[in-house]
Amino acid sequence: MIRLSVFDAIIVGGGLAGSTAAYVLAKQGLEVLIVERGNYSGSKNMTGGRLYAHSLEKIIPDFAKEAPVERRVDKEYIGMLTEKDAFVIKYHSPRLAAAGSDSYVVLRGKFDRWLFDKAEEAGAITAAGVKVDQLIVEDSRVTGVICAGEEIRANVVILADGVHSLLAEKAGLREKVRPSQVAVGVKEVYQLPAKVIEERFGLAGEEGAACLFAGTPTNGLTGGGFLYTNRESLSVGLVLSLQHIGENNKTVEEMFTNFVSHPEIAPLIKDGKLLERSGHMVPEAGLSMVSTLFGDGFLICGDAAGFCLNIGYMVRGMDLAIASGELAAKAVIKAKEKEDYTASSLKVYKTLLDDSFIMHDLSVYKKFPAFIENERLFNQYPTMISNMMADIFVIDGTPAIPLRKRMKKHISAAGIMNLVRDGIRGVRSL
Known part of the structure; x- marks a missing residue:
């Protein structure tokens, strides 16, 4: 492994957050090492997903012209399923593909590898197929990592090692992730x-x-x-x-x-x-999952920081990961200007996050994860909608019943007060 006596930053994890941080730092001339435990970046990630382009577009303009994107999303489908039925809404609009609001389906095995390579092209030292065993912590400050018994030092370690962030847990830098999160x-x-x-x-x-x-x-x-x-x-x-x-x-x-x-x-x-x-x-827990983000000698970004937003009709994680990686890099750059890598210096990362769409959007939808912990949303209501649609569209020759009476029957089966309460909670959560 190529190494310096002390890197400006070591980044653990070669996913979207880690590779973005490495790319931004390397473009600014900092000495960066990015370590990925998979044989290549993306090899351990789920294949497939959706990338909202805005965050990466700001860092690599027109990235989609060279990146291995699959298809640009022009159609949205939202559906409710019962055992045999389906009620599906389609939205098709050129506004979905407009510059700045475009999004792409990607295969992470290909896309992550491309972004990892972009970081290397920018000047980052990359090491794939290497597992970080633990962080080096001295006098309560993170000063590097240990890989296969070898110590590698850095002014800052950026943890972008996935949702569990076992390194942070092992070093006592954050609480253990709970199943509910x-x-x-x-x-x-x-x-x-x-x-x-x-x-x-x-x-x-x-x-x-x-x-x-x-x-x-x-x-x-x-x-x-x-x-x-x-x-x-x-x-x-x-x-x-x-x-x-x-x-x-x-x-x-x-x-x-x-x-x-x-x-x-x-x-x-x-x-x-x-x-x-x-x-x-x-x-999956939104804002309530975000805990430790920085400390003496370290920053946490991407999934490791809990940055993901699921609001039912939309799931976002990649754009938050990329933006948090960029902001982590900017925090390191500011720390290097002062040659101060303590928590008091690196807290600028939290300031940058608070001023970004990441914390704003997580705050707006902070009540939604609790709202969807409601089994009626996944049982009674899909059945209610399916039965309503059947009463509207199925014609079998039996005498007609006024539509309002048929709809009232299905609403009553689900519970009128349940609908009212859940409707109010849903509106408030959004």
Whole structure:
């Protein structure tokens, strides 16, 4: 491994947050080492997902022209599923693809590797396939890392090592992540010809679709199903709250099988060749999960800091990871100007975060994670909507009943007061 006596920064984790931090620091001429335990960046990440472009666009303008993005999202689908039924809303607009508000489906194994390489091109020293065993802590200050018994020193260590951030926990820098704060994501990738994907989703050229589903996919657990269109494959999966998985009467495998077999999903992946199965833990508790962000000689960013936003109809993590990596780098640059790497100097990172969209957006939706811990959202309400749609559209020759009476029947079954209370809570959480 190439090393200096002391690096300006060592970054642990070569995902989006870590690679962005390394890129920004290296572009400013700082001596940076980025360590990734996978054989290459992205090798241990779930394949597939959605990247809102705004944060990376500010750092690497027109990045999508060279980056291995799959498709630009032009269509949004939000659906509620019961065992056999589906109620799906589609939104299709050129505003989704406009510069500044565009987003892309990406395969993380490809995209993360590209960004990691961009950091190396900018001058960062990269080390893939290397595991950091522990942090070096001296007089309550982080001064480096230990890899395979070798000590490597730095003025600052940036932890971007994923949702658990085991290094921070082991060193006592943050509390252990609780099951209620995370979700488990499971995903499969199915290969299909580009033409078939475009026909099934009504896409043209580079257009793509992002689909989110609630209801039976999670068998009453907090979470949902998703489907993203890649160039020549589909990423399909579930995200489920970890806290109550063991209490459910179905295994994760059974829930996933039911999801991909659903009449709404099965035709979309029909004849697809299974390429990959993967699983991953993701932060899920929003602002309440954000704890220690900085200290003497260290910063925490990305998933390790808990930066993820799930508001049901939209899931964001990549843009927050990239922006937090950039801000961590800016904090290190400011610290280097003063040659002061104590917590009092590095707290500028928190100031930068507070002034950014990251903390603003997390604060706006801080009540939403608690709101969706409501089984009615995943059981009664999808069933209610499905039954309402059936009463509206199914004609079988029986004498008609006034629509208002039919709707009232289904509302009463779900509970009028439940709807009122949940409606008020939902509005307040958003």
